[in-house]
């Protein structure tokens with residue numbers, strides 16, 4: 001019928017197949033094809049029913065996000081969906097892979113739904129900062145009730161096909177041969193003259209009146225700062241308050257208002273950036289890779305354990321080496337405890353634990369690494385220790401084995417040299433807790449081979465994680481930028497702020513926690529160890545700003561000791577501590593710094609501009625190919641609010657001219673050592689451009 005939608009007849013049943021690679025997004029060509037299929041079905045007297053399915057891996061991933069931000073060309077998706085529901089002949093959706101967003105909305109408007117087992121059904125629009133605009137908020141609750149619909153629409157959670165059956169969303173779930181089953185289902189519908197079930201005709205009955213208030217509070221808490229989830233709750237509520245047609249109209253208006261707003265623009269940027277970074281300039285997708293079958297992690301501390309668990313969680317066997325037998329045993333017990341806690345929290349099925357635990361074997365002798373294809377080192381952050389280890393790995397591991405380090409600050413180029421086979425060495429920088437965090441910085445040195453880089457990127461994807469390729473520099477991208485923010489936070493304490501004020505300014509901006517609360521969580525002894533490791537490279541003022549040393553000397557190690565930058569009550573609530581204030585005030589006096597009132601605006605600017613400036617330097621030094629990498633790292637590693645798009649996107653939103661003015665202002669007050677604008681910012685600002693303006 002058209003290139004994007006094929007149309008064939010199978011006896012009395014017509015079959016329309018959406019074929020718009022890669023994910024059957026419902027772009028203009030598909031909409032034209034679907035409309036033609038509907039019209040043809042109606043016009044042809046011999047056709048008694050229509051089945052719609054998708055070619056390739058998915059039914060459909062929904063509206064084509066590339067069309068967002070431009071005027072929609074007719075026919076619009078809403079029109080197709082409404083005409084599907086209104087058709088006087090039965091329409092059956094045959095779903096497989098993913099049926100998301102507009103794809104599921106189209107299916108909701110079909111009169112029957114058949115799905116292949118394992119199909120993911122979802123309305124994930126909130127993740128793009130919008131709500132469904134094709135009737136999803138009005139039809140889904142009519143089929144599955146308010147609570148289940150709110151979970152899907154306001155929280156963006158998927159259902160799988162089997163659950164879809166039990167909730168009344170799917171009429172039939174088949175293990176295989178979807179097309180045959182759907183055609184057969186259509187024949188039965190025709191033969192039995194089943195009534196057309198139009199979802200819009202269902203009169204919704206509210207059985208839990210309080211559910212909307214419950215979700216309003218829940219999303220306000222769990223998705224703090226995001227506009228779309230609150231609107232989603234409101235839209236689902238409308239399904240119970242407004243006549244169907246009015247509900248549809250209002251839903252679309254709300255969707256469009258969000259679509260044209262800043263949050264959705266930023267969230268769409270985040271979505272696109274995550275995909276963009278998979279395309280790496282100079283590293284074609286065809287780059288050959290090394291087979292990775294046997295993996296070992298050396299170092300059974302917190303990071304090593306988390307990394308080993310990441311492999312087991314992805315179904316891959318891994319050997320975890322401790323310093324000695326006792327350390328390995330300790331690690332095994334700690335991992336068992338972590339899995340048990342996940343079962344307790346219901347985030348892991350009890351039946352999974354044994355399977356995963358069995359994938360991790362333990363050892364203590366480096367000689368066990370001879371057959372490994374990949375060794376990941378996670379021993380303490382000390383250059384000599386790591387250099388010695390890499391020298392041994394270089395000698396002992398088989399040729400072709402990849403040697404990766406999980407260091408977060410040390411110079412990878414030195415480790416590559418120590419190994420004596422620098423092309424095989426790279427960084428795999430996991431974030432803590434490694435078993436839970438998706439982000440992994442894949443670090444290449446000047447000598448890492450393209451084959452090794454490509455292999456590691458793919459391996460991280462196999463772990464279900466998000467690899468971001470960066471260059472070898474102190475702290476790589478994440479920690480190098482974070483160090484700038486931490487430095488300003490510390491300086492502002494000396495100059496007049498308190499930890500709770502700094503944290504509040506950043507949480508108000510949208511970070512889940514402020515820097516001081518994060519430090520307390522990770523342990524001040526851990527932060528101090530990093531500070532000591534970097535001490536030689538700190539500025540004179542940073543060295544003198546020894547508040548961490550003072551706190552830890554008083555036994556204040558953060559949450560684990562009941563006090564750090566905050567004190568903690570029994571419920572582990574952070575409370576501002578007058579003792580910390582006193583310590584800071586005394587410190588400032590000793591250092592001869594006159595404390596003053598610091599505004600929240602200054603806190604935000606100094607923290608963010610210091611990061612952005614460092615990001616620009618990383619770009620200028622070509623340690624990351626594009627600003628996208630930086631935004632993805634901050635969005636996934638440090639909780640930068642997705643609705644602000646990441647630091648570099650945010651800088652563009654403010655305008656680099658304003659950022660430059662800010663940097664110059666702080667250069668005058670804080671010092672050239674800290675706020676000299678990066679040459680790239682000066683250049684882009686002069687040209688009236690941004691990081692993302694070509």
Ligand code: COA
Nearest residue numbers: 022023025061062063064065066098100101102124125275
């Ligand atoms: N519109 C346009 N393009 C889309 C798209 C959409 N709704 N969804 C995905 N794509 C594109 C991606 O940008 C990517 O393009 P690229 O290869 O040029 O980078 C490609 O399809 C593959 O997507 P990717 O996410 O890398 O593949 P996957 O197999 O891991 O996941 C999906 C597939 C469908 C599960 C996932 O892409 C997804 O969740 N998409 C968003 C769905 C959504 O939010 N729909 C609501 C729209 S309002």
